[in-house]
Amino acid sequence: MKQYSPLRLLAALSLATASFFAQAATDLTVAYQTTVDPAKVAQADGSYEKAIDAPIKWRKFDNGADIIAAIASGDVQIGYLGSSPLTAAITRNVPVETFLIATQIGGAEALVARNGSGINNPQDLIGKKVAVPFVSTGHYSLLAALKHWNIDPSKVTILNLAPPAIIAAWKRGDIDATYVWDPALGAAKENGKVLITSGELSTFGAPTFDAWIVRKDFAAKHPDVVKAFAKVTLDAYADYHNDPKAWLANQSNIDKLVKLSGAKAADIPLLLQGNVYPLATDQAVLLGAPTTKALADTAAFLKEQGKVDAVLPDYAPSVNARFVAQ
Numbered sequence: 001m002k003q004y005s006p007l008r009l010l011a012a013l014s015l016a017t018a019s020f021f022a023q024a025a026t027d028l029t030v031a032y033q034t035t036v037d038p039a040k041v042a043q044a045d046g047s048y049e050k051a052i053d054a055p056i057k058w059r060k061f062d063n064g065a066d067i068i069a070a071i072a073s074g075d076v077q078i079g080y081l082g083s084s085p086l087t088a089a090i091t092r093n094v095p096v097e098t099f100l101i102a103t104q105i106g107g108a109e110a111l112v113a114r115n116g117s118g119i120n121n122p123q124d125l126i127g128k129k130v131a132v133p134f135v136s137t138g139h140y141s142l143l144a145a146l147k148h149w150n151i152d153p154s155k156v157t158i159l160n161l162a163p164p165a166i167i168a169a170w171k172r173g174d175i176d177a178t179y180v181w182d183p184a185l186g187a188a189k190e191n192g193k194v195l196i197t198s199g200e201l202s203t204f205g206a207p208t209f210d211a212w213i214v215r216k217d218f219a220a221k222h223p224d225v226v227k228a229f230a231k232v233t234l235d236a237y238a239d240y241h242n243d244p245k246a247w248l249a250n251q252s253n254i255d256k257l258v259k260l261s262g263a264k265a266a267d268i269p270l271l272l273q274g275n276v277y278p279l280a281t282d283q284a285v286l287l288g289a290p291t292t293k294a295l296a297d298t299a300a301f302l303k304e305q306g307k308v309d310a311v312l313p314d315y316a317p318s319v320n321a322r323f324v325a326q
Helices: 006-026 039-045 047-052 064-073 083-091 137-148 163-172 184-189 198-202 216-221 223-242 244-249 251-261 265-273 280-286 289-304
Strands: 029-032 057-060 078-082 096-104 109-114 129-132 157-160 177-181 192-197 209-215
Touching: 029 064, 039 047, 039 223, 039 251, 047 223, 064 078, 064 083, 078 083, 078 137, 083 096, 083 137, 083 209, 083 289, 096 216, 096 223, 096 280, 109 137, 109 184, 129 137, 129 163, 137 177, 137 198, 137 289, 163 177, 163 184, 177 184, 184 192, 192 198, 209 216, 209 223, 209 289, 216 223, 223 244, 223 280, 244 251, 244 265, 251 265, 280 289
Parallel strands: 029 057, 029 078, 129 157, 129 177
Antiparallel strands: 078 209, 096 209, 109 177, 109 192
16 A cells, blocks of 8 residues: 655645635625626626636526525525615525625616606606516615605506516516616617616615625635625726726727626716726725615615515624725
């Protein structure tokens, strides 16, 4: 039998241990949506895989509610979703934490009324069919807009449709309006009128945001993976912020965003300008009282609308700034 020296055996064991942990880190599935943001270039380039030195299984979802279900089941470890489904998940004790604010939503989500639908002002929404993915940021914003306009939601036919179904229903003429994001937003704008954007609605006290979240058990086991993921995202944001005109002039960047978002190339500049992508220097502040308060305020609104049963006394345990490099 071949004999190994203690040193060689120790080296072999160390290599095996390192291989085991590398393999554990590779068991990563990331949920993304068809939003337009600079980090999708890094996704297309494989920058996340290079940073963690392991493969990633990317899964596209049409709404945050489905992402939360996948994360709760353990099928997904890291996910991108809006503040409304995130709030609902935390309130229902799904074991996740927010580790990066991806987007402060502005004009990239909006309420659009179909041309010829008879909707010329907010009050015309009464009696009309409005489609929105339920428990999404669009849903939260739609209800907040109706409240701002003093319109009883029960007087509006609100339909629960995923973005692809919204596009199909819009083309068939089955709906009168929709509150949604791209690519469905772009399709609606082709023959529709924007009544209000999420950016405008935020000035009325109903801000929304998108965030990257992670299962708490995965973050505890692989903090370096989460940190590396955050760094790649923030580096992509910094690259865009450094010179937006030059970034947009690079056709390769546009092509990658079109591929992963489904948005039209001509719409990309406006969509990027419609949101705020917080840099690393902003994250430490945002991942504190501002986000905790936004989650609590959103939870109170969702409870008022009957979307959640209760409001937690504190949302801070689900917001963590330790993965963002300073």
